[in-house]
Amino acid sequence: MFGLTKKDTLLLIVVAILTMAAPFLLNPFPSGSAMAQFNAGYPDLMQRFVIYGLFAIGFNLLFGLTGYLSFGHAAFLGVGSYSAVWMFKLLSMNVIPAIILSVIVAALFSLLIGFISLRRSGIYFSILTLAFAQMSFNLAYSVLTPITNGETGLQITLDDPRILGVSRTESGGIPVTNLFGAEMRSTYEMHVGSWLFQFNTGYYLCAVLMLLGFYLSIRIFRSPFGMMLRAVKSNQNRLRYTGLNTKPYTLAAFVISGMYAGLAGGLLACMDPLAGAERMQWTASGEVVLMTILGGAGTLLGPVLGAGFIKYFENIFSKINDTILHQWFSALPDGLEDAMVFLVHPFIGKGWSLTLGITFMLVVIFLPGGLIEGGQRIGRLFRRRTAKPAPDSAPSSTPAE
Amino acid sequence: MDAILLQVLNGLDKGSAYALIALGLTLIFGTLGVVNFAHGALFMLGAFCAVTLQKILTISFEVVDPTRLDFLGNPLKVKTPYVVSWFGEAAGNGIIAWSVPLAILFAIPVMIAIGFAMERGLIKHFYKRPHADQILVTFGLAIVLQEIIKYFFGANPIPTPAPPAFTGSFDFGVLLGFDPNVIIYPYWRLVYFAFSAVIIGCVFAFLQFTTFGMVVRAGMADRETVGLLGINIDKRFTIMFGLAAAVAGVAGVMYAPINSPNYHMGMDFLVLSFVVVVVGGMGSLPGAVLAGFLLGILESFASMNEIKSILPGIDQIIIYLVAIIILLTRPRGLMGRKGVMED
Numbered sequence: 001m002f003g004l005t006k007k008d009t010l011l012l013i014v015v016a017i018l019t020m021a022a023p024f025l026l027n028p029f030p031s032g033s034a035m036a037q038f039n040a041g042y043p044d045l046m047q048r049f050v051i052y053g054l055f056a057i058g059f060n061l062l063f064g065l066t067g068y069l070s071f072g073h074a075a076f077l078g079v080g081s082y083s084a085v086w087m088f089k090l091l092s093m094n095v096i097p098a099i100i101l102s103v104i105v106a107a108l109f110s111l112l113i114g115f116i117s118l119r120r121s122g123i124y125f126s127i128l129t130l131a132f133a134q135m136s137f138n139l140a141y142s143v144l145t146p147i148t149n150g151e152t153g154l155q156i157t158l159d160d161p162r163i164l165g166v167s168r169t170e171s172g173g174i175p176v177t178n179l180f181g182a183e184m185r186s187t188y189e190m191h192v193g194s195w196l197f198q199f200n201t202g203y204y205l206c207a208v209l210m211l212l213g214f215y216l217s218i219r220i221f222r223s224p225f226g227m228m229l230r231a232v233k234s235n236q237n238r239l240r241y242t243g244l245n246t247k248p249y250t251l252a253a254f255v256i257s258g259m260y261a262g263l264a265g266g267l268l269a270c271m272d273p274l275a276g277a278e279r280m281q282w283t284a285s286g287e288v289v290l291m292t293i294l295g296g297a298g299t300l301l302g303p304v305l306g307a308g309f310i311k312y313f314e315n316i317f318s319k320i321n322d323t324i325l326h327q328w329f330s331a332l333p334d335g336l337e338d339a340m341v342f343l344v345h346p347f348i349g350k351g352w353s354l355t356l357g358i359t360f361m362l363v364v365i366f367l368p369g370g371l372i373e374g375g376q377r378i379g380r381l382f383r384r385r386t387a388k389p390a391p392d393s394a395p396s397s398t399p400a401e
Numbered sequence: 402m403d404a405i406l407l408q409v410l411n412g413l414d415k416g417s418a419y420a421l422i423a424l425g426l427t428l429i430f431g432t433l434g435v436v437n438f439a440h441g442a443l444f445m446l447g448a449f450c451a452v453t454l455q456k457i458l459t460i461s462f463e464v465v466d467p468t469r470l471d472f473l474g475n476p477l478k479v480k481t482p483y484v485v486s487w488f489g490e491a492a493g494n495g496i497i498a499w500s501v502p503l504a505i506l507f508a509i510p511v512m513i514a515i516g517f518a519m520e521r522g523l524i525k526h527f528y529k530r531p532h533a534d535q536i537l538v539t540f541g542l543a544i545v546l547q548e549i550i551k552y553f554f555g556a557n558p559i560p561t562p563a564p565p566a567f568t569g570s571f572d573f574g575v576l577l578g579f580d581p582n583v584i585i586y587p588y589w590r591l592v593y594f595a596f597s598a599v600i601i602g603c604v605f606a607f608l609q610f611t612t613f614g615m616v617v618r619a620g621m622a623d624r625e626t627v628g629l630l631g632i633n634i635d636k637r638f639t640i641m642f643g644l645a646a647a648v649a650g651v652a653g654v655m656y657a658p659i660n661s662p663n664y665h666m667g668m669d670f671l672v673l674s675f676v677v678v679v680v681g682g683m684g685s686l687p688g689a690v691l692a693g694f695l696l697g698i699l700e701s702f703a704s705m706n707e708i709k710s711i712l713p714g715i716d717q718i719i720i721y722l723v724a725i726i727i728l729l730t731r732p733r734g735l736m737g738r739k740g741v742m743e744d
Binding site: 067069119120123124126128132135138139141143144282283286289350351353354357358360364365368 | 523526533536537541543544549551672714718
């Protein structure tokens with residue numbers, strides 16, 4: 001179906017069902033219960049899941065397939081956000097032109113940067129992309145203030161022209177982002193027993209786009225073009241010796257992944273119409289690297305998993321504080337309770353980055369294939385246990401790739 | 402003329418820091434072949450060695466002084482650092498004031514130990530993995546080190562003053578026959594420059610004139626052959642890693658009075674130092690030093706108002722711009738060796 005093999009179709013359908021049902025699945029605990037803090041089914045977080053998933057899918061198309069490690073991808077995200085907000089300021093609050101412009105601008109920007117950076121490879125490529133991203137970040141902060149509004153960040157105001165829309169609503173407020181009238185922030189709430197499920201328009205827009213992006217990435221992975229990119233990763237020199245020019249392929253991959261980043265940036269702006277320079281900082285580029293590696297670079301599902309993992313735990317861990325810890329360990333004797341709280345304390349709340357850093361190091365050291373490889377190893381373990389004969393036939397299959 | 406000289410001087414202190422960090426990075430890359438993204442974190446740890454020593458020295462006990470009253474009329478509580486009560490008023494306060502230079506003695510063993518632990522515990526296992534993996538794992542380590550420091554010292558910069566003898570500025574211009582008050586330069590920055598020159602000189606002399614350094618250089622050129630000659634080159638490379646960590650550490654210690662240390666200062670310097678290393682040429686020690694000073698001075702030139710009025714924003718991007726141009730026109734960097742990471 002859709003030009004995919006059976007296995008890929010199945011994967012796509014499973015992912016589609018999971019994203020569509022996310023408001024249910026991410027809210028397994030009744031609201032008001034002690035476990036409710038682990039719920040992730042609120043619009044803001046779900047939007048970030050899919051948007052950063054999209055960002056990571058795009059990054060993976062470059063890093064996972066060609067092996068070029070870009071440390072400047074956040075620049076495209078930032079550019080996407082800025083162009084989307086400008087569209088809101090000048091044209092209308094409809095998200096469609098904003099998204100289209102953000103993808104186009106990011107594509108042009110990544111074409112420029114990619115054309116220059118891809119003249120080198122390895123660490124030099126990483127440094128070049130990093131240099132470009134830092135340049136954009138510094139410029140956005142200083143000289144380009146008329147375009148980017150510097151430190152404050154670009155926001156929509158009441159005085160913006162918005163030629164196709166209205167400058168201000170009838171009640172005098174700033175209009176909200178919408179898709180032909182469907183407001184991005186509108187949320188339908190469904191009460192089932194003590195559960196509360198929220199269905200957010202913005203989330204579903206992002207989810208649909210994410211699924212489209214995911215589908216496209218499957219197609220690219222399976223295409224001759226994707227094959228060529230993988231060949232670049234395994235041995236670029238040999239490819240060149242056969243008389244092939246690899247540059248168009250790597251550049252195409254770079255631009256495509258830049259467009260994904262631009263789309264993600266545009267969507268971020270659609271959900272919350274402001275754009276700041278800090279989105280372009282190299283730590284933001286580092287984050288998408290973390291997501292992709294954590295999930296599993298070079299796999300289809302890995303980046304989405306990684307993005308979800310990081311964004312989920314970032315939210316949950318940051319919310320936990322000492323009081324909650326004391327509740328958890330209240331079953332233990334007093335001295336032990338305090339000791340446990342003391343031990344766990346550095347890793348929660350503001351210490352989330354510490355947990356992330358440690359997790360990331362452990363994954364790089366022990367699981368270079370990321371969470372996906374971890375899952376495969378566990379799966380293999382079970383398979384070996386159930387089907388004892390055939391000890392050497394198991395490995396070569398890579399179901400999720 | 403005087404304006405140019407002033408900018409050169411201004412560039413020197415930042416250039417010194419870049420050169421020291423880049424020197425360490427290059428040492429590690431040249432010997433172990435590892436791209437160490439945690440090197441900025443080592444610089445930051447060095448700066449926090451100074452902070453720690455300052456905090457240790459100022460640990461105080463409170464004495465109630467009944468002869469004096471505070472503004473509420475209660476007896477005044479006087480805090481006296483232990484150091485002062487042990488060594489007497491003058492000597493004790495002197496020690497506290499000189500905590501930053503003293504921290505060098507404290508930082509060297511600490512940083513060497515951290516370097517050993519890092520190399521033996523983590524980096525050792527990454528020699529055979531691709532460069533991307535090395536970058537990623539050291540990047541993770543940098544995050545972890547940074548967050549640990551943030552946990553203990555908080556997110557705010559901690560002022561760490563230089564000794565009073567060096568706090569002022571002096572009129573450099575008069576010395577060279579310019580008008581007074583044209584070129585004013587803080588003492589501590591001169592100290593920093595002189596210090597880094599000494600450190601760089603020491604590292605080069607160590608590599609050039611000692612047997613140990615000779616073996617290390619031989620190992621950098623051809624690790625396998627040196628190993629076949631029956632020399633335990635791994636051990637020496639580990640020592641070099643410790644040394645590189647110590648260089649980054651003392652660079653951080655001495656930088657603490659210039660910029661109050663905060664937990665992300667390492668990351669800020671790291672990006673620039675990598676650019677410096679790449680501009681100088683991967684694996685070339687003189688290249689790293691040269692590029693460090695060059696970029697430091699260029700950066701301060703670009704922040705002159707005359708230049709900013711022609712090219713607005715150039716001060717923000719000059720280093721990256723230079724790096725991009727050099728990388729594209731001279732693939733090996735300024736002084737890179739042939740065959741080292743040339744792709």
